[in-house]
Amino acid sequence: QTLLLLPGDGIGPEVTAAAQRIAELVAPDVTIESALVGGAAIDASDVPLTDETLDRAKRADAVLLGAVGGPKWADVDRDKRPEMGLLGLRKGLDVFANLRPAYCFEALVDASSLKRERIEGLDLMIVRELTSGVYFGQPRGIDTDENGVRRGYDTSVYTAPEIERVTRVAFEIARGRDGRVCSVEKSNVMESGLFWRQEVTALHKTFGEGVELSHMLADACAMELVRNPKQFDVILADNLFGDLLSDEAAMLTGSIGMLPSASLGIEGTPGLFEPVHGSAPDIAGQGLANPCAAILSLEMALRWSLGRPDAADRVMKAVADALKSGAKTRDLGGDMSTTAMTDAIIDCL
């Protein structure tokens, strides 16, 4: 099996190096390769994702990405933004189901903005559609309309098959958990939202066995995540709402430096695994980044793409144990470096 590392920009290389150390210990037979993406790829070859890198990603069994972007590449033209490398990779690998867990390690409950009783034991999973919606919809652009007025526009669009495949994943995941899916949209004001709701409702009738389905408007969900996040099991959302709600949910758990994500395509294709956090240019290169999100992204890669649940369990337990023993990077209120934190996790393996 092959794991392709795409360290990317900012703290990306630091945290993927930490994950690589863990991978070499828990899955020594996996071949690890690496390639450039994002700003690093722009610097080397003028595009944020080369065809060759995309091909290598397609041939790998799993892809672990660090983070992309940074002020250095903010001004270049749109197609050459580091983010376009990430979007190109998602679309190119067709990883339509983005799994973003939000769980709270016991040792970190106090780092949360929320009161202990509201967050302790939180364990929810956001399933976000990742390759359609307003992120990719056509037409889009900035131009002048027929009355000579300048405008910017995008199209938010979902087709029935796009909704079906991600909904199936949400149902499947719920069956391995508490069996409850809450589908989120703005069906009261958006046609794509109404269509989403109707389709999910119909799909539930056909293959929703064992799954309890509810619906919530996206604004209400943004609110309920603050009021009582523990009410949720699986949240199913489109690309845009999933983006906002998963960041909000991640932050509930205390630090954005902790949480991983998995992006999955159809069976047999490689998954893309990445921390929820960004490239954090402010602390890049200083050895201060929290490696946990990248290490937990490796955990998801072991579980979802590499078929190694035992190794995944080992990694998950080692992270929890290291945190319990008091190991903490700066974002968690401690003072450990990226390397020291990784050492602490390795000690617990």
Place this chain on the structure above:
Amino acid sequence: QTLLLLPGDGIGPEVTAAAQRIAELVAPDVTIESALVGGAAIDASDVPLTDETLDRAKRADAVLLGAVGGPKWADVDRDKRPEMGLLGLRKGLDVFANLRPAYCFEALVDASSLKRERIEGLDLMIVRELTSGVYFGQPRGIDTDENGVRRGYDTSVYTAPEIERVTRVAFEIARGRDGRVCSVEKSNVMESGLFWRQEVTALHKTFGEGVELSHMLADACAMELVRNPKQFDVILADNLFGDLLSDEAAMLTGSIGMLPSASLGIEGTPGLFEPVHGSAPDIAGQGLANPCAAILSLEMALRWSLGRPDAADRVMKAVADALKSGAKTRDLGGDMSTTAMTDAIIDCL
């Protein structure tokens, strides 16, 4: 001066009745009229907003709306949904700037999900564009595309003049506060977001004197509102992001039953004032609703449309004093009825 009450559905009539009692005391010379909107209007005349009601709203000096919607009207066809009455009113009055404050009464700090130190003293204002964006963009619909695939789609569009007028309001409001505006979009993935950012940046150069402008991606903002809401002064957002972020911000303060909103058009036209909360069908008709959001919406009407800042100050102080004295409805952890809570506020006037 005339204040048009549109009680609407669910708890709407209960909370607007409470606000009316306060209005009669602090502004006895204002003529109060009322009309139907939402489900109540559907029941009476088969549409959620009659032309006659819209005309009366246009001729009033301010419009105070309770809430619209409820399970009773969930199945009717789209144009006859109660929500369409609200959207029709916003569009018809052309109230493009929706002001949603999020402040936390000292007496309610403990009701918040957030730890005391993160929320105490919170005072931010969200300025949300209210009459454009994906809520109204064309084309939109549910149909079958050229390949025979069913789909739902919407258009997210902003023109330069639409961005300009709401940005001017945000700058103006910031000048009366701490002078900081944070403009929120997804310029990294949306063309309308990129256009929004470019326009706001240019407008700031032309008439942003005394205002410090920053930009934040919407997902980061959803996260920062949880991490450290006190960092914000004024948040400027489009219709859709403003919808989610203002609900999230409102809930930070402990109860969605507390917060008001003002929707303003150009100078000299009536503003539309409404609680942020919905029609709460589960407690409707039981006298349990918290009247504070409606009373504080009246406070905003007195301040922004009726030119009575002194009366507004009186109302604001009475609400704070009543809360301080321990008056609380059920949503705040107390046991007062709507009427008892209103009495307590009147006692403090």
